[in-house]
Amino acid sequence: MILIILVISAIALLISFVYTSRNSVRLPLTIVFGLLLVGSVVFISKNDNQHYGMVKTTTAKTSKLASVSANKQLNLLLYQSVGSADKHRVYVYKQTASQKKTQHTKASVKVTNHVKTSQNTPKLVTKTTRWTYKSNAMKFWFGIAGNDHELISTNNTFYVNADWAVLSSSQAKAFSKLMKQQQPTLKARAKVYVQNQVKTAMTKDPTMSQAEITKVSKAAAAQYQQNAVKSLLQQVKAND
Structure with a gap:
């Protein structure tokens, strides 16, 4: 509406100044329409530069978060650095x-990302802040500018557990390559590790059933895999 007032006052000012011959009429009309024109320009400028009539509104959205790794033993959150010095990251x-x-x-420069460790279920919390009109009246006057719900910032916070790995895309590729190279060695070592764990368990309890032995074997295999993944991750990060 303010733009309509601006256009009307500009046209009316021109007509009153040019086509009104009587000074007693022209002067008041010129003052009135001149003030309307100047006032419209001032408020339009304030709305555009200072967001006059608007307030910051923040909304929060919580989403589930799952690992991007195909390896079930590795919970992974990936990122890609944007620009130099790793100042900005895009998370996958x-x-x-x-x-x-x-x-x-x-x-985007309006998007910030953070990773925090949590003991709860992994999740992504996205907080979005926008400019919105504080009332319908303000929206009536300035809404034609199309700046309602203009984005100010987006803040993404990834809450992951302590066993999650946060790797760059290059680190993830290096880990995958190293994992394939070490696979035969890891298999052989895992077999020996499981056998030793079973022997230790049977020494403590010679009467163990087959089901109990299987349970110990599975737990030992999982533990070895977890330790192996952790060790390989440390190598990748150290060589990056």
């Missing part, structure tokens, strides 16, 4: 384990 993630395509945060 999934919301469910069954999700085929990954998602990623936007590469």
Whole structure:
């Protein structure tokens, strides 16, 4: 509406100043329409530069978070550095384990990303702050500018557990390559580790049933795999 007032006052000012011959009429009209014109310009400028009539509104959205790794022993959150000095990152993630395509945060100066360790279920909390009009009246006057719900900032916080790895895309590739290279060695060592754990358990309890032995074997295999993954991750990060 303010733009309409601006246009009307400009036209009316021109008509009153040029086509009104009587000074007693022209002067008041010129003052009135001149003030309307100047006032419209001032408020339009304040709305554009200072967001006059608007307030910051923040909304929060919580999403599930799942590992992007195909390896069940590795819970992984990926990121890609944008620009130099690793100042900005785009994070790659999934919301469910069954999700085929990954998602990623936007590469924008208005988007900030943080990773925090939590003991709760992994999740992504997205807080979005926008400019919105404080009342319908303000929206009536300035809404034609199309700046309602203009984005100010987006803050993504990834809450992951302590056993999660946060790797760059290059580190993830290096880990995958190292994992394939070490696979035969890891298999052989895992077999020996499981056998030793079973022997230790049977020494403590010679009457163990087959079901108990199987349970110990599975637990030992999982433990060895977890330790092996942790060790390989440390190597990758050290060589990066």
